[in-house]
Amino acid sequence: MRSFHYERAATPEAAVRNFDTADARFIAGGTNLLDLMKLQVETPGKLVDISRLDFAGVEDAEDGGLLIGALVPNSDLAADPRVVARYEVLARALLAGASGQLRNKATTGGNLLQRTRCYYFYDLHSPCNKREPGSGCSAIGGENRILAVLGTSENCIATHPSDMAVAMRALDATVVTLKRDGDRRRIALADFYRLPGDTPQIETVLESGELITHVALPPVREGSRQAYRKVRDRASYAFALVSVAGVVRMEDGSIAEARLAFGGLGPMPWRDVAVEQALVGQPPSPALFERAADILLADAQGQGTNDFKIPLARRTLAATLRDLTEAR
Known part of the structure; x- marks a missing residue:
């Protein structure tokens, strides 16, 4: 792991303000990012710790849905009585993902942003357009058993690994963010991710320093x-x-x-x-x-x-x- 500068954010505004270099990253549970840093797949020069921010709660929304904080651990979200009663598909998806120990640390926002588990993405000795744009895709013609069959391009056939995000996509979730200029926006999960096309290294529509604060779920119709x-x-x-x-x-x-x-x-x-x-x-x-x-x-x-x-x-x-x- 390479050395990096570390800052702990006290407020959301401080978090996005401290995201002041191109190689900065937010860190909360760190269940994916730390693995990538150890392998030097990710080499951020700065980590902005958001784990103490007040985004670890689940609230009832005025429309009858739920507003889920970005820092709610996966285990807590799966066990929330409102999720169990009203969003069974989400509870089941969360419990199907990873181990209990990882679910205790993994956060809602981080789960949405986890990177692919393509073998070549993790192997620094193999060409990978997602890790090093323009280097090629070793998975095409290589070991691709776990990889995608829909939405691929000649540059990348990687899959997104999240279980939670699949359930949230079926539930018409919306991602709520705070931008560096202080503006907030709501992004339908349908519009949140990008197809690989010619730029597989760009996976979402988030801007540099844009922080996920919540995920909103609309109510599910009775019956x-x-x-x-x-x-x-x-x-x-x-x-x-x-x-x-x-x-x-x-x-x-x-x-x-x-x-x-x-x-x-x-x-x-x-x-x-x-x-x-x-x-x-x-x-x-x-x-x-x-x-x-x-x-x-x-x-x-x-x-x-x-x-x-x-x-x-x-x-x-x-x-x-x-x-x-x-x-x-």
């Missing part, structure tokens, strides 16, 4: 069913090969509303509105679920050892939809 299904290589402490977060509301035997987000398939929590539109107004059936999978995977492209993700995603989507739509 909605929620599920999180994660397929992985082992039962604990493994990232998703494919995951599905679903929120479905049934009415008179047909699907009245459907929100579906996917993990393990793309460079961001993946959601395709066309898939949901194909389901709405239809009675559930295996043929309908197949049609939804056809739409989801129409542009999917495997790279060899990750080809299996395409049929796996098809089966996982169908199983999740069966769980969400079967008569109760």
Whole structure:
């Protein structure tokens, strides 16, 4: 690990003000950043510690939703009675991610910003456009079993590793931030992440020094069913090969509303509105679920050892939809 300058922020305004160099980074739980620093994948010259800021609470919002502080630990969020009762898909996704020890330290804001687990991103001896722009993508034609089949480019096929972000994408979450000029903004999670394109090193729309302060969840309509299904290589402490977060509301035997987000398939929590539109107004059936999978995977492209993700995603989507739509 290289040496760095450290400052502890006493206020949010001080935090963004202290982010005054291009190589500065915010640090809270540090569950991902510290690993990257030890490997010298990340070499910040300055760390701004935000862990003492007053963003560790969960509040009821006026619209009936929740306002979640960026520093709420994943374990606390998963156990919050309001999350368990009203946002079951989020609680399940959080508990499916990492170990208990890591969930105790990992924060809501940090979870959204964690970096890919692509092997080549972590290997300083391998070309990686995300780590060193213009160097190439070793995963294309290399070991890519865990990597993306949707939303990729010729420059990067990395996946986003978060379980929490997949559930929040299905819940239409909004990210609340504080910018260096003091302005605050609200960014729909749908607009928060960027596709790799020609600039895979730029992963979000956050500006330099922009601080996540909260995540807002709108209320879920009464009668909605929620599920999180994660397929992985082992039962604990493994990232998703494919995951599905679903929120479905049934009415008179047909699907009245459907929100579906996917993990393990793309460079961001993946959601395709066309898939949901194909389901709405239809009675559930295996043929309908197949049609939804056809739409989801129409542009999917495997790279060899990750080809299996395409049929796996098809089966996982169908199983999740069966769980969400079967008569109760």
